[in-house]
Amino acid sequence: MSERIVLAHGAGGRLSRRLVSELILKYFGHPVLRRLEDSAVLELSGGRWAFTTDSHVIRPLFFPGGDIGKLAVSGTVNDLLCAGARPLYLSLSLIIEEGLPIVDLDRILRSAADEAAAVGVNIVCGDTKVVERGKGDGLFINTAGVGSIPTGVDLSPEKIRVGDAILVSGTIGDHGIAILSQREGFELHSSLESDCAALHGPVLAAMEHPGVVHCLRDPTRGGLGTVLAEMAADRGVGMEVEQERIPMRDQVRGACEMLGLDPIYVANEGKMVMIVEWGQHEEVLSRLVKYPLSRRAALIGRVVEEHPGMAVLRTSAGGSRIIDLPTGELIPRIC
């Protein structure tokens, strides 16, 4: 490992994973943490609970389709949903840089409150810290969350089986490209918005029949590619997805070509990868497409026996390539 922290340690790729496995898991060995899921699943007094945390450092604070407040609430809600939980309670902790206009903070808090109200989740505790000018960057927000997992729901990479359908709940890359285009000041042909949103509606609808959905992951930092590579490696199965089935907006495709980015590694903030029992996936899709947030949900591939531990992309041109964990620089501070 290098001697100092670099930006890529936080970008969600190979270096992030090394930091966690070589440094953090060296000292914190609880089996629930070792699973490295989006949420910890805890058994408490007869019930099962999901517990998760995320610090949000996105730059800029306001972006097309959302802001850091909406992102903080929806990101934590989505992490709870990945554990099959009904989101109940959130904490909200602010690290504010001296000089932040109070009108900005007001707008961000209102946006967080609106998103929480839409989900029906309650903010029940919080904290506020202020750091000197130049020692922060406007605002960082940590949200931790608690949700209850209904009886019979048990989502985990261990439930993934050969033959399962791989679904994605909509177009990929919208968040990453929207942020990047605003940050770098380039114009897209039409306005592209971040997909930043809490997915409780579509996810709870998809899970109406317990047992049909085997595993959920939200492809945030590191994108769809990272989620597929990690799930294949964690479960020791092969995964195959077809490039042309992956829903993508033209603006995202165009921007990625222009910038030399691979869209499967670009961050999303309102999408879910769902591993679903084959044969039931049409039923799940039919439920998903009724929700505006998952109108473009699609079957993109299957879990296979071949190449265990690896995810493979079948390209539009008829070739195939391994979907590896990204090593190099991803987009920093995307969430």
Added chain:
Amino acid sequence: MSERIVLAHGAGGRLSRRLVSELILKYFGHPVLRRLEDSAVLELSGGRWAFTTDSHVIRPLFFPGGDIGKLAVSGTVNDLLCAGARPLYLSLSLIIEEGLPIVDLDRILRSAADEAAAVGVNIVCGDTKVVERGKGDGLFINTAGVGSIPTGVDLSPEKIRVGDAILVSGTIGDHGIAILSQREGFELHSSLESDCAALHGPVLAAMEHPGVVHCLRDPTRGGLGTVLAEMAADRGVGMEVEQERIPMRDQVRGACEMLGLDPIYVANEGKMVMIVEWGQHEEVLSRLVKYPLSRRAALIGRVVEEHPGMAVLRTSAGGSRIIDLPTGELIPRIC
């Protein structure tokens, strides 16, 4: 309210309270949050749970008696204890500034792990973000925590009654003065260490008989004075403490005189203010003094009928003064 965030908004005094009441509670209205306790108390599936969050931005990262890792774990454990909970699970979320030496991060994580092991609390979920050089300050750590509240335990300012004893679990001001002396580079006559520590041992011992302890608060930012002023105002009772009964190290007294600080407003990170049934307080004290962390626990005053809503200090000189919420500048980034 001013137009921009200033350091005092985060210092725990009057401006912090205004920020919370005028801005945060404007949007987040859940009755549990409105109580503004150290932990939220949630009723879930028959049991009662405490849920809390804290972001730690202390400067410097290493200080006599601890570091940000130990502080993050013990601070959240102490907040759970304030709700009468047995601390069970913590999250750990890092915001790292690019360039932090990995050896420093390693040392901090080890220290957090040691403190968690000493308490018997498990870190079960986490997050890591990295921000560019100059956009953070080495390391910020958020810890959220979950604990279970045993049947029969019900701590709250509402339980405070006229006549109750006011105890403090040891000397005040150690943390604030230790940080300040290191930061400003002045030498104390003998080495003073922060009191930074998790208080599960003394607190659980003090609470052996449910009902005897009515309310707990850890006097961190804003110190003993802020806790007393807030409790008196929240409950609408009078509080009286005697200056000469408040345990204090000579170095803290000396440094406060030199710097013009009032020690009752200086931060602690390993102390507890306990409101205890009068007549039972000797028994509680006798249990506390068996623990090294609360060896100097003392009775400092009583809850009174006079001057409801106000805390009053009886000075050594025979006078008395109102203990108000501090308005001006406290020590920034003390936790």
